[in-house]
Amino acid sequence: MAKKKDVPDSPRSWAIALSAFVISLLIAGVLRTTGHLFVAIMDTYGASRFQANMPFSVRNVVRNLGGPVAGAIGQRFGARNVTLLGVVLGSLGVLLCSFAPNVLWITLLWGGIHGLGVALGNTVISVVVIQHFVKYRATASGLSAAGSCFGSFFLPALMEHMLFRYGLAGSFLLMGGLMMHALPAALILEEPSWMRRKDDSTSGIPSSKRRKNISEFSAFKESENVLTIDFKNRSCSGDLEKNSYERSKECISNLNPEKNGINNQAFTSSMTSIEDISKNKVEKVKNGEMKSRNLSSKEAETQNSIPEQQTQETSFNKAILSILSNPMFFMISLSLVALAILIDPVFIVIVDFIMDKGFDEEVAKYFISALAFGDLVGKLSFGWITDRGYMTVPRYMMMMHIAQGVCFMLLCLLHEFYILMFMIAAVGMTVGATVVMYPVLVGMYLPSVQSMAMGCVPFFTGIVNVAVPPLIGYFRDEIGSYNGMFYITGSASVIVGFLWILEPLLLKFSHKHERVQNMKPAVSS
Numbered sequence: 001m002a003k004k005k006d007v008p009d010s011p012r013s014w015a016i017a018l019s020a021f022v023i024s025l026l027i028a029g030v031l032r033t034t035g036h037l038f039v040a041i042m043d044t045y046g047a048s049r050f051q052a053n054m055p056f057s058v059r060n061v062v063r064n065l066g067g068p069v070a071g072a073i074g075q076r077f078g079a080r081n082v083t084l085l086g087v088v089l090g091s092l093g094v095l096l097c098s099f100a101p102n103v104l105w106i107t108l109l110w111g112g113i114h115g116l117g118v119a120l121g122n123t124v125i126s127v128v129v130i131q132h133f134v135k136y137r138a139t140a141s142g143l144s145a146a147g148s149c150f151g152s153f154f155l156p157a158l159m160e161h162m163l164f165r166y167g168l169a170g171s172f173l174l175m176g177g178l179m180m181h182a183l184p185a186a187l188i189l190e191e192p193s194w195m196r197r198k199d200d201s202t203s204g205i206p207s208s209k210r211r212k213n214i215s216e217f218s219a220f221k222e223s224e225n226v227l228t229i230d231f232k233n234r235s236c237s238g239d240l241e242k243n244s245y246e247r248s249k250e251c252i253s254n255l256n257p258e259k260n261g262i263n264n265q266a267f268t269s270s271m272t273s274i275e276d277i278s279k280n281k282v283e284k285v286k287n288g289e290m291k292s293r294n295l296s297s298k299e300a301e302t303q304n305s306i307p308e309q310q311t312q313e314t315s316f317n318k319a320i321l322s323i324l325s326n327p328m329f330f331m332i333s334l335s336l337v338a339l340a341i342l343i344d345p346v347f348i349v350i351v352d353f354i355m356d357k358g359f360d361e362e363v364a365k366y367f368i369s370a371l372a373f374g375d376l377v378g379k380l381s382f383g384w385i386t387d388r389g390y391m392t393v394p395r396y397m398m399m400m401h402i403a404q405g406v407c408f409m410l411l412c413l414l415h416e417f418y419i420l421m422f423m424i425a426a427v428g429m430t431v432g433a434t435v436v437m438y439p440v441l442v443g444m445y446l447p448s449v450q451s452m453a454m455g456c457v458p459f460f461t462g463i464v465n466v467a468v469p470p471l472i473g474y475f476r477d478e479i480g481s482y483n484g485m486f487y488i489t490g491s492a493s494v495i496v497g498f499l500w501i502l503e504p505l506l507l508k509f510s511h512k513h514e515r516v517q518n519m520k521p522a523v524s525s
Helices: 011-045 049-065 067-077 079-099 103-122 125-131 137-145 147-187 198-204 207-232 244-253 274-293 297-304 316-324 327-355 361-381 393-413 417-435 437-445 447-456 459-465 468-479 483-524
Strands: 195-197 261-263 271-273 310-312
Touching: 011 049, 011 079, 011 103, 011 125, 011 137, 011 147, 049 067, 049 103, 049 459, 067 079, 067 103, 067 316, 067 447, 067 459, 079 103, 079 125, 079 147, 125 137, 125 437, 125 447, 137 147, 137 361, 137 417, 137 437, 147 361, 316 447, 327 361, 327 393, 327 417, 327 437, 327 447, 327 459, 327 468, 327 483, 361 417, 393 417, 393 437, 393 483, 417 437, 437 447, 468 483
Parallel strands: 195 310
Antiparallel strands: 261 271
């Protein structure tokens, strides 16, 4: 039975997206359990709030700053290998926390080993998903990223139950074992057949040797043709200095004109008709044309949908230079920074912000669920806008950044419960709809260094995350309200949204720089 061709947007492609969903659920979804772990660490070790928060802050910094490491490994060795390593390290870091004697060890294990594992295991999986799709890239990216949202629905409740039944050490042990279940999903993360790496091309044969082999092959074919002519008509002999046209003419003149055939001297009474040969060739061509016409439209469409062969850069230095010389990389990174400084503080202060408006703490907790629900809806429901071509990706990014910034600033002016709930869900939807587009953007503007670029994009976000605690402390403790912080971060999102108008100019500059770089080797040679 013939092996089915690997094509984009196929059932196998959706299986890849589903496996990324499972990995995101188990690896990234653990972040949503930190609220329960924060309280349990304080109760178990008698730690202060600053000490209890250290493992989770270090984890976030390591996860973002470790992105370039994950991207470099994935660019060189493939996404499946780096994801497997990340799942093992992430699970091992949580497992070893069950034996930690103090908060310092938890900081090293959870923040260091687990944080690095999350960086390795959850950075480049979206790249593999995007590589397997052409028509439904945004939808598939939303499905793979929605795993962390689903994790926020049941993992916190599971952690609360485990802490009550087994304590902090037992909960760390069970959660680490649960994360190990992401290994089977990571095993099927294989790059598509139309993706290749530079060191895999032509089986590693040097170019000089390839040219030599090609010339030898051509000479062999030419000599083979001469020998075939001599075999077919041994009586055809002429001066070696005659050109090929004269020799061919002389050979044809020796053919039997009455029979119109070629007499093979090796076998008596053997004659091959030239007309028969011509008829056979014509019939073969006609049969081939009929077979190609009889192909079903589905098969023809499948064959035409296979993308062209794409090469992934494996040199670390060349990949970094390619990324840093592309202005679209900085545009994508700036968009992620604007999104991070808007949404990261919300997960921390949302309850306190709602309580400042006069609601009880029990009621304020429902806004966390509304934010998570909106995030899930945004990741799963808005990809069709760009997949079906109703809006270009740059314009989509502009609209979503402006929408989330405006909705975020409106939270400061609203006080009605249901309107606030709706606006929080709207913020979550716009954030989720924006997050799914970053792998798509990397695939569009940085196709040859996707893994490396996907790892480097969160680097600036990790640096900005350091400023989030002082920002929260200044506006709440010094000013007495979160409104100023919401206005600043919301305005930043709107400004970045309008910056996407410059995308054609940045893309033109990128193409110009690429042409200059391609001309340099030709000039030097």
